[in-house]
Amino acid sequence: MQEWNDEKLGAYMDGELSPGEAAELEQHLASDKALRARLDALRAADGATRKLYASLDAEPVPQAVLQMLQGDAAKPDNVVPFLKLGAGRVFRAPVAIAASVALVVGLLVINLSRDASGPLNSGITSLEAVSATTIDVDTALHRMLENAASGDAIDLGSGETGEAILSFADVAGRFCRQLVISGTDRDAHAVACRNGTAWHVEALAYTASLPEGQFRTASEPTPVDITTAVDALIGTADPLDREQETRVISNGWSTDE
Amino acid sequence: MDRKLNNRNQEIVDVLPNIRRFAASLTGNLADADDLLQSTVERLLAKGLPADVEVLPWCLRVCRNLWFDEVRARKVRADASREPAVIGEQVLQGEDQVIGEMTLAEVQGVLRSMSDDQRAVLELVAVEGFSYKDAASVLDIPVGTVMSRLARARSTLMERSGIAGARST
Structure with a gap:
């Protein structure tokens, strides 16, 4: 009998189970409320992790790094915001860095369920x-x-x-x-x-x-x-x-x- | 950036956020992550990007090698007498911001308690969307180790942040 531990549930969530195993797990999920709750908790943990990391994208990348990639030793006067690349879906719009910290905090608390x-x-x-x-x-x-x-x-x-x-x-x-x-x-x-x-x-x-x-x-x-x-x-x-x-x-x- | 970049540099710029998040998973805080990011970019520019590689996995492997082979030992010595900061600290000032069922502070705290090995595999799979095989390649570990570390990281996050559903047997 297959044991549906966190490793297997995680593999299901990550699309790493074989089709046969995934189908077997889905059968169990249909009848096992505790298993479904565990899967939901795993998904919530991943979602929270993604949001935390996405928040880093709003912080400006060090000038030194950008200058290296530009091959330009000249130093701009201001800090370059780095929202254009890789920001999460919630933070899509490019905005001034002056507002970005407030924006991140603000968006994260827009939570309709509370x-x-x-x-x-x-x-x-x-x-x-x-x-x-x-x-x-x-x-x-x-x-x-x-x-x-x-x-x-x-x-x-x-x-x-x-x-x-x-x-x-x-x-x-x-x-x-x-x-x-x-x-x-x-x-x-x-x-x-x-x-x-x-x-x-x-x-x-x-x-x-x-x-x-x-x-x-x-x-x-x-x-x-x-x-x-x-x-x-x-x-x-x-x-x-x-x-x-x-x-x-x-x-x-x-x-x- | 107002200067047109050459193609290879632009390819690195395109994956900078990914390298930075991965670096943060290794270091556990943004300040050290930016130092590691800078070292990684220096190394990439010095050695060049091979023509036939996938850019993101290659860059992350360079970052990972720098961390485990060179930077971590120095940092551990330097940090021995002080408490390190945590991921997101510079941005997220509130203690009660809610993400789903957890607060950011809880997520931060739990990530802080994990090893860099666990944070890295969680970041690659859950945040960057890497397959287990690709994560194993970046981290230079077997796929089975990716699975077990990932399960431990997720379990830790659920248990310590109080969102754990009933454990199935």
């Missing part, structure tokens, strides 16, 4: 929430869809980061959002549309997570199921621009002023 407005009771992760037909209103993911602007990286708790990619009105007049949730070992790409006050998941696809040091770029392919779903829903209309989206969000996803 929002001051009250604890969330669902107890499920955002990757779990998006796998349902309707996104539980009592989740960080629902709150992100309701309130976050497209392009803003949101810490969803449990080592997950979310981002709305774009918003649009579909051919039936519903508001929809394309989104991505970055988990510790996989990312979920989805399209959700708002029916009444609920967000219904219209399309869902998974990809392997990017290593923390890599950017998610605009040119990175979106899973074809997602682009197909967006194309079908949006018809010939355009996505909302920033101003329209801001207005719709502040109106609670209503077109009534």
Whole structure:
């Protein structure tokens, strides 16, 4: 009988088990709550480690190192920020180094699951929430869809980061959002549309997570199921621009002023 | 950087954040990591990048060799009388910033308690996304050792930061 210790669970998480072993483990996971909890804890440990290391990217690289690579002995007057290369997804935008320390600290505390407005009771992760037909209103993911602007990286708790990619009105007049949730070992790409006050998941696809040091770029392919779903829903209309989206969000996803 | 770099130097610039994070996993703090990063870049520029190698694993091997063969012994002697800083200390000033179920301070504290061997393998696999085989190559250890060190590092992180799920047998 196979013993599913931390080494094996870690190998599963890292994609290092054989297909046969992975299938066997998945069977056990389906029926063993303690094993699932252990796997979740391993994922959380990795997610926390990635975030801690990602925070180093916001610190400026020593001038001496940059000068060596430039082959230039001339010394610039100021410290060169080093956000362009390798910053984690949450820290994508290049910003002035003067603000970067505050930015890092600020972003790390954007944690919707511990929002001051009250604890969330669902107890499920955002990757779990998006796998349902309707996104539980009592989740960080629902709150992100309701309130976050497209392009803003949101810490969803449990080592997950979310981002709305774009918003649009579909051919039936519903508001929809394309989104991505970055988990510790996989990312979920989805399209959700708002029916009444609920967000219904219209399309869902998974990809392997990017290593923390890599950017998610605009040119990175979106899973074809997602682009197909967006194309079908949006018809010939355009996505909302920033101003329209801001207005719709502040109106609670209503077109009534 | 306003000066156009030659291609080989640009390849090193492209992986600087990766080398730096790996260096931090070895040294356990950013100040020493930047010293190790500088030594690594010096060595890379002095010896050159071979044309037929993958740049990142090559750079990390140079970094690893410098640390274990030259820098660590000197640093251990120098640090004998003082408490070393921890990864992220320069950036993360709060004690209660929450990452998932853990605070940054807890993660920092646990990483600090690990050996450089354990931190390095955890960084390569969990942060850089290396396969066990590639991590083994960078660290010059067998794949089985990667697996066991990784499991120990993750277990330590879970147990000491209080997020451990029930252990399966």
